[in-house]
Amino acid sequence: SYELTQPPSVSVSPGQTASITCSGDKLGDKYAYWYQQKPGQSPVRVIFQDTKRPSGIPDRISGSNSGNTATLTISGTQAMDEADYYCQAWDRGLWVFGGGTKLTVL
Amino acid sequence: EVQLVESGGGLIQPGGSLRLSCAASGFTVTNNYMSWVRQAPGKGLEWVSVIYTDDSTSYADSVKGRFIISRDNSKNTMYLQVNSLRAEDTAVYYCAKHEYGDYEHFDYWGQGTLVTVSS
Numbered sequence: 001s002y003e004l005t006q007p008p009s010v011s012v013s014p015g016q017t018a019s020i021t022c023s024g025d026k027l028g029d030k031y032a033y034w035y036q037q038k039p040g041q042s043p044v045r046v047i048f049q050d051t052k053r054p055s056g057i058p059d060r061i062s063g064s065n066s067g068n069t070a071t072l073t074i075s076g077t078q079a080m081d082e083a084d085y086y087c088q089a090w091d092r093g094l095w096v097f098g099g100g101t102k103l104t105v106l
Numbered sequence: 107e108v109q110l111v112e113s114g115g116g117l118i119q120p121g122g123s124l125r126l127s128c129a130a131s132g133f134t135v136t137n138n139y140m141s142w143v144r145q146a147p148g149k150g151l152e153w154v155s156v157i158y159t160d161d162s163t164s165y166a167d168s169v170k171g172r173f174i175i176s177r178d179n180s181k182n183t184m185y186l187q188v189n190s191l192r193a194e195d196t197a198v199y200y201c202a203k204h205e206y207g208d209y210e211h212f213d214y215w216g217q218g219t220l221v222t223v224s225s
Contacts, residue, residue, distance in 0.1 A: 049208065
């Protein structure tokens with residue numbers, strides 16, 4: 001079965017850039033999606049089809065996907081960005097999530 | 107405005123059954139792929155099951171043969187019948203709507219309903 005791998009945690013200082021990676025076999029040949037989940041809340045879509053942002057998501061959040069790695073980048077990170085982030089892809093009829101990355105804004 | 111409201115969770119003994127509900131508003135469930143996604147305490151997201159627009163269904167291997175997804179068009183509601191429950195099924199169960207035109211992901215999520223399997 002298809003697997004997506006994320007680092008368990010990433011730390012960033014306020015105002016700096018955070019990058020969260022998601023690795024999977026030939027992931028660049030698929031679309032990557034990203035969700036943000038804050039404690040006690042439901043996941044929220046922040047990136048779809050590799051690079052697109054839903055309405056209401058700030059443009060300091062961006063995505064890329066190439067080769068075996070998709071990356072979620074948050075520029076000018078703010079305290080409100082502290083959350084768990086999950087990547088997701090679709091593979092042969094199954095919806096697959098990465099294990100999640102806890103972003104800490106120090 | 108799209109809304110998804112889950113209900114039906116609770117404390118259940120191993121081997122027991124529950125029916126989870128997901129009441130939708132702001133769109134029609136029959137016109138969209140709809141899924142259940144669960145999250146064990148302190149763990150990540152796990153896709154569980156999908157019901158397609160043609161009423162066909164698919165399940166994760168971990169629940170195949172024990173869970174049944176369905177919907178009631180007249181109530182605009184989706185269900186998940188969870189049977190033969192095990193401790194490892196303990197999780198918050200979210201219903202999620204697939205984006206119309208891009209079924210590969212979920213554009214709206216409910217608030218979740220907690221299922222706790224314990225004696």
